[in-house]
Amino acid sequence: MKIIHPVLTDGQWRPARNSIGSFRAVNPATGEELADFYPISCLADIEDALQAAQYAVPGLIKTPPEILADFLDLFAERILAHHDDLVETAHLETALPKEPRLRLTELPRTTDQLRQAAAAVRNRSWCRATIDTKTNIRSKYAPLGGPVAVFGPNNFPFAFNAAAGGDFAAAIAAGNPVLAKAHPNHPATSRLFAEIALECLKKCRLPLAAIQLIYHLRPEDGLKLVSHPLLGATAFTGSRSAGLSLKEAADKAGKPIYIETSSVNPIFLLPGALSERADQIAVELFNSCSMSAGQFCTKPGLVVFLRDENGERFLAMIKKYFAQPQPGFLVSRTVLEGIKTALKAMVDHGAEIVVGGTEQEGPGFRFANTLLRVSGDVFLRHSEEFEREAFGTVSLCVLAKNEEQALEIAAALEGSLTGSIYSETQGNDDALYARLEPILRLKVGRLLNDKMPTGVAVVPAMVHGGPYPAAGHPGFTSIGIPASLLRFASLRCYDNVRQDRLPPELRDKNPTGKMWRLIDGEWTQKDI
């Protein structure tokens, strides 16, 4: 008998209501469907979850920060206790290598994120308590008043998982319930996280509807979710087309939505850097492009350098790297098809394939490492066609005819998460850097020097965001705690409110003795 996994609603695992069908995940290393069936939820599941979350909202607002922080820490601890299960399951569903990727990199990053979120909750400074003593006006960031829908992406089954990743941690830490919409590529991994989370909610006596899980939605129901009156906000990481249509629906309903969709992450290699250390840069570039089979939002998709002797030599060098190894598995057939579509568009518009360009014979989903080249002239004619994100070890080299053209290329770019400039160490590229930087700076959220953009450190100063369309709003980041919490917060002001009615963070006495507050224009840890 076909058993369909239940969804998690209001602390109960129960069958999806009027489910409109089911699906199975696929093992990307074999291309075969896995055994378990998961439901495609319809509006009834969404509404049940949103109704339940309504009751969790005041519960979470009243929860002392210490308890919320304990929950996040406990969740991290319990995830580690289940790490074998998680790694096995995620490997089966994504074909990402167990080591180092899943076990040694992504799982520790995930638990670290939860712990950083716990620390931010305990510290309380994230809410930016601002107090004017003269007028007795006080304000701070506070929970939204409705749950956050988190749509997890296909490429990070742990660190961006809808039920355990960065958006999840930020939304919970800011005091909001989460309605997790798993990525249908890895339902079992998501289910494991939700099971562990539920156990921890119970232990910490938090509202059980603080974390709920559904697995899959028809696109039209996704639109209904993100625009629902009971929803607080949405975090979406995934494809540009899905992200933009969700954004349109949410915007229209006045619901905040943070999308992180596609990014080509341009790399500019200045002439001095190439003549100084082409070998080293080639290694860095190939590693950054091929890490996790190129399935990172920060993978360098576009490399710009001059079409001179050094440039051609560099291209030949990276060609060798791209040609060598077997490519890794892609997480899904969709990713593989996405590469084909992007390549076809680039080739149709005048790019040449230098190496690769073909699907690998089965089993599983693999595509040859692919390097393309195009002249600056051709690029500038159809720049939008060459800025298509292709997950996978795929990169386009743009050979500019001179420095002016390299600057024009920078000026033509869309918004990206990151942009890197490699320059010579002795100052020989400084004049060109000074002209390029002001142009590229406005196009990217994170500007790097002499460094590839993959490997996103989870530190307070990190910005994983950027100008549209890399992100929906340039003033937020999805990575970097505590800043990432601000996406899921409302500014709330108290004017002439009596001391005992204020939230503890805004009372005269500093609630922890250590929380940073902006009192009469000065950051301080003192009481009033």
Place this chain on the structure above:
Amino acid sequence: MKIIHPVLTDGQWRPARNSIGSFRAVNPATGEELADFYPISCLADIEDALQAAQYAVPGLIKTPPEILADFLDLFAERILAHHDDLVETAHLETALPKEPRLRLTELPRTTDQLRQAAAAVRNRSWCRATIDTKTNIRSKYAPLGGPVAVFGPNNFPFAFNAAAGGDFAAAIAAGNPVLAKAHPNHPATSRLFAEIALECLKKCRLPLAAIQLIYHLRPEDGLKLVSHPLLGATAFTGSRSAGLSLKEAADKAGKPIYIETSSVNPIFLLPGALSERADQIAVELFNSCSMSAGQFCTKPGLVVFLRDENGERFLAMIKKYFAQPQPGFLVSRTVLEGIKTALKAMVDHGAEIVVGGTEQEGPGFRFANTLLRVSGDVFLRHSEEFEREAFGTVSLCVLAKNEEQALEIAAALEGSLTGSIYSETQGNDDALYARLEPILRLKVGRLLNDKMPTGVAVVPAMVHGGPYPAAGHPGFTSIGIPASLLRFASLRCYDNVRQDRLPPELRDKNPTGKMWRLIDGEWTQKDI
């Protein structure tokens, strides 16, 4: 000969290009058109201004904060030097009283805002420099990379003027050029500000396209402006219908937009407060409703209390206040028609007019002070119809049959800028307060105790914003410096960037010795 005033583009006063017509402002005290003609700009003016602003963008980014601050201070000073002219002109165009309103309240507030913005620029802490020394990742808020379109409202010719008000000050202080779209009710006032601003830009040697001015746009051209690829962001204060259609266009183009449209600002009078000090509350309420003829975004439009003896007595009391004086002038015929439309809808749905309800005989635009009443039952049946903002001394009393119903009314409300709760001073309302507060708290940006919401203090903790539809995003405020600057800023991260290439705020040495920075998780004024 009919002379049409020029627009301000790229530092030049020049005739509007292909203007699609002209308009004249109206003196609201007489209903007659004033002498001067102003152009209705078309897309050509918008594009000229946006192109010119492109060159001002890098210029402003490079401008040392001290110079930008000097400009804002000088602008404040020069506005004061021209105060007679400004007050006379604004009085003619808006019929707002010269004293105290224009001369003693609004003009000082406007120059104070500019000076606070100057202080924020000098202080630099607004940009929230965040530095992780271990990873050498550094980030801060920075200008958007495109100009900010500021649409000024009809009710504050100074403090929200597109070319001198709060949004203007915040956008410039954050380092962005401003394209001011004057409110067509007061073009001459806006022109005066832009003339003074241009003179100050020249004195401070700032890019002259940093401030440009147009007077009027067809709605379809407004949509093109807010969604234009060269635009940075939009700030709009005005009607809900215009605000929402601009928001839709801007959202679709991925351009940040901050709208502040309508708000009913509910006042809850708890039973103990009414039995303790009904007289005093009645005076406060009437003053708050009638100040500036009720044309404040924070005017109390909805007053909720119990339908008992005290409640009826209170209603009789405020009825007397509303009945007494002559109403002030409204700023336009549109405002007057807006009152009629709102009243008709409320009466059609079952509200009764207690006093007022009629247009006053001319000359000029006046509407009788109007008080309405409706039962809680009827209110709850059509709450959206009773939450129509009506500029003017118009307020609706909702008489709840019991405490439960008062809570239901709070739960039914849309988002508002403010919400006030009056409670008894000896604790007799505390139980009800504790039930009401969590509901009302989520509906408003600013929650007040025992205080009316008009009279918005410009202090760092102020929040002038709130849940949709009071504002477009609950995490921002349009009043309160430095927080209001964050609307016009992008988060920009520097990863492994060499010291001398970093903006001064992110270098090891604190650029002012006093700027607050978040270094390795601690707020500090120290160097690294």
